Amino acid sequence: MQDFPTAPAQAALFLDFDGTLVEIAERPDAVVVPPDLPSLLERLSAHLGGALAIVSGRPLLELDHFLPVAIAKAGNHGAVLRPLPDGPVEQPALASPPAAWRAKAGAFAEAFPGAFIEDKAHGFVLHFRQAPEAGPEAGMLLTSLVSEAPDDFALMPAHMAWEVTPRSVSKGTAVAYLMSRSPFAGRVPVFIGDDVTDEAGMAVAREAGGLGLRLQDSFGTPGRFRDWLAVLEGQLARGVAA
Ligand SMILES: O=P(O)(O)OC[C@H]1O[C@H](O[C@H]2O[C@H](CO)[C@@H](O)[C@H](O)[C@H]2O)[C@H](O)[C@@H](O)[C@@H]1O
Numbered sequence: 001m002q003d004f005p006t007a008p009a010q011a012a013l014f015l016d017f018d019g020t021l022v023e024i025a026e027r028p029d030a031v032v033v034p035p036d037l038p039s040l041l042e043r044l045s046a047h048l049g050g051a052l053a054i055v056s057g058r059p060l061l062e063l064d065h066f067l068p069v070a071i072a073k074a075g076n077h078g079a080v081l082r083p084l085p086d087g088p089v090e091q092p093a094l095a096s097p098p099a100a101w102r103a104k105a106g107a108f109a110e111a112f113p114g115a116f117i118e119d120k121a122h123g124f125v126l127h128f129r130q131a132p133e134a135g136p137e138a139g140m141l142l143t144s145l146v147s148e149a150p151d152d153f154a155l156m157p158a159h160m161a162w163e164v165t166p167r168s169v170s171k172g173t174a175v176a177y178l179m180s181r182s183p184f185a186g187r188v189p190v191f192i193g194d195d196v197t198d199e200a201g202m203a204v205a206r207e208a209g210g211l212g213l214r215l216q217d218s219f220g221t222p223g224r225f226r227d228w229l230a231v232l233e234g235q236l237a238r239g240v241a242a
Contacts, residue, residue, distance in 0.1 A: 001235075002218055002228060005211055006188040009236060012051035012210075013044065014175050014201055016193035017058055017066070020215050023222050024159055026129060028058075028118060033066050037226060040233055042069040047236035050085060050183040055171050055191070055201055057163065059120060060089065076120050077156075077165050077197060078174030083181060094122040094166040097153055101145045101164065108134075108141055122166045123153070129160035138162055156197050163197070172200030179208060192218070192225065 004011055015021055018031065021041075025031045045052040053072035054063055060075035060082060067073075070085035081090045102117070105126050109115040114130030115138070126142060128134040139155075142162050146155045154167045175191060178184045189210035191201040202212025219225040 001231060002213065004188070004190065005209065008232060009047070010187055011048065011190045012053075012179065012184045012187035013048060014053050014055045014171075014178070014189060014191040014205065015041075016171075016191075016195065016198050016201075016215075017054055017056040017063065019159060019194040020192060020198075020222060020225060021054075022066075028062075028127070031066065034226065038067045038069040040226070040230060041067060041071055044229060044233050044236070045071040045085065047233065048183075048187075051187050053083075053174075053178055053184070055174050055193075055198075057125075057158065057197055072178065074171075074174040074178070076122065076169075077163075078169040078171055078177075079120075079122055079166060081174060081177065083178055083184075091121075092169065094168065095152055096122050097124070097145075097164050098149075101142075101148075104145065105138075105142065105164075108138060118161075120165075123164045125158065125161050125163045127161045132160065135160065135162075158195060158197055170200040171198055172204040175201045175204040179204075 022031045022033055055074045056063055057077045058075055060080045063073045063075055072083055072085055074081045102124055106117050109117050112131040112134035115128045115134045118125040126138050128138055139162055142155050146153050152167055154165050156163045179189055189205035189208050191205040192213045194215040206212045215225055
């Protein structure tokens with residue numbers, strides 16, 4: 001078992017989705033969620049008094065689609081949160097990138113068969129997994145566009161994708177906000193993720209005395225990570241992990 005900085009029963013778990021809980025797929029809609037994963041996460045959340053949250057770049061509705069269980073979720077890299085499993089959705093007021101940026105990115109993607117844009121509420125992703133030759137040029141285009149409003153927007157490298165996001169939110173702000181309120185407050189944060197976009201969440205967890213774990217280093221693969229979660233759930237259920 002991965003060592004915790006405290007008794008596991010006192011931890012607050014923050015889990016990335018793509019590349020951590022599920023394997024990366026060719027397209028965002030093609031990820032395969034193991035049938036037993038949602039209920040495993042729901043049981044883990046219950047053992048932790050609700051202090052388990054999915055913290056993802058995905059929109060909240062997609063997280064609800066892939067993980068249709070009552071657990072806390074933060075989507076769009078911290079731009080939308082549901083801190084309590086069945087509670088209300090919370091969204092800070094955020095600007096959207098200029099329409100001209102989206103139009104230029106869309107025209108760029110159209111020139112590379114396989115590349116496409118994924119729209120989000122306050123940003124967009126330019127995916128190039130099926131057009132890898134587009135990656136560097138896409139990065140240069142979006143770097144140039146974001147430089148027009150660097151205080152408001154950030155460009156994040158993701159797995160075979162570039163994402164334009166509001167600068168004021170991140171997985172770090174999501175973890176900090178959740179840790180400020182029940183049932184997360186007072187627990188020791190443990191963030192597990194696989195990507196550059198997870199580093200802000202890991203950093204906040206570490207600064208709070210917890211753990212920021214990179215999946216590849218600590219677990220290897222999403223499958224092995226899911227196995228670890230199942231073992232942890234069993235221990236918490238039997239009361240032998242505290
Ligand atoms: O924060 P995450 O839960 O890791 O989500 C990050 C982004 O994941 C998705 O894109 C990535 O996963 C796809 C499915 O495996 C893959 O096809 C793509 O190449 C990856 O970049 C999702 O589409 C984004 O919205 C998330 O921000």
